[in-house]
Amino acid sequence: MEKRVAIIGIIVSEEAEVDRLNELLHEYAAYIIGRMGIPYRERGVNIISVAVDAPTDVISALGGKLGRLRGITSKAVYSPV
Secondary structure, eight states, rough: OOEEEEEEEEOOOOOGHHHHHHHHHHTEEEEGEEEEEEEETTTEEEEEEEEEEEEHHHHHHHHHHHHTTTEEEEEEOOOOO
């Protein structure tokens, strides 16, 4: 299956879900190129950017699982190639 490079943007507004979020990212660690997290204390959220290189169905599956977590919003942006 063709692999794609993508960025998954994640906004965490519910601290109680952070453990589950980290478990999911660990589950997909083989596809993760890098990760950057920024705590935005003034707004009470954390912003995470995860770069991945994976088949599109894997990226979609991860995004879907992240989206089902309470207080977590995610969106994937795919490279054109």
